[in-house]
Amino acid sequence: MASPLRQEGIDKAELDLADELGVQLVRFMRLVGKTAKSMMAKQGANGVERAAYAILFHLIHDGPQRTSKLAESLHSEISTISRQSSALVQHGLVERQADPEDGRACLLAPTAEGLRVFEESRRHRNEWLAGVLADWPEDDRRTLSDLLDRLNSGLEAHTPQICEQNKGA
Template sequence: MVTQPRHPQPHHADGSTDQLATQLIRLVRLGARVKTRITKAGPEGLESAAYAILFHLVDKGPQRASRLADLLHSDISTISRQSSALVDHGLVERLADPADGRASLLAATPEGLRVFETNRRKRNEWLERVLEEWTDSDRRTLNALLLRLNDRIETCDPLADPARRTDKGECT
């Protein structure tokens, strides 16, 4: 006997929270798959998660490991392990922190910037193929909605008490 799935995928967007959650999970999984395939072109043995550190160093400049842990919502031991791998591969270097000589900053090397830009180019070429039939208006709408969603996700604690929301409706 063939059984139907408990939550079949509708062929149209119904606006439900459940459908949105399902599509977000699907998007994250597909994004991880693409990221893994694109970053395989990088140095052998480097975890694809380490590229998030490289991204932040290229995007925001030299950072302390503790700041990267905050930015990436990760623990310091994970950042330390991944940044050490990036240093070993010549993509990141440790610099003295001018504000505190006892601390060090992590910074992208020229090779790190080259690898990052290569991966960015490959990602953008792939995404251009994915969106080739989309209108400019659709792309702008998608960007605006993703920006709005990401901004809200960053400020909304999933474990916060909904009864403690502020007058502005902000998450705590």
């Protein structure tokens, strides 16, 4: 049975190019991970796991959330999110709030210190990226941003199909 993502008429050249892109994406993800780890170490993450900052990012961008929703969004186990969010709470970056819809539950929300740490980290990342791209023409930088946005949108649109496809594998 053909993959639901597979389009009629995809030829070998297109698949070869997709393979080249895949290799570059893996290389890119490794370099970004290595760089992020190095930057976090240099900034002194106060003992908070690097992965825990993904929780902070989601809370800042999507608002206060239950642990279960964060686990779903981050494709992680609730126990992992609970452990990481506890570390964020201990460091004053996240706080627990009563859930207005269910008083028995709590929401996680960023604190003012969490927002400050996030913005500082974002500033460092932006300075680093600006330095990496400093000798690129402005049009190339804009094109890269536009193409990454387009790629991310395509990945987001096709992710549920990929997940459904892999369930039967």
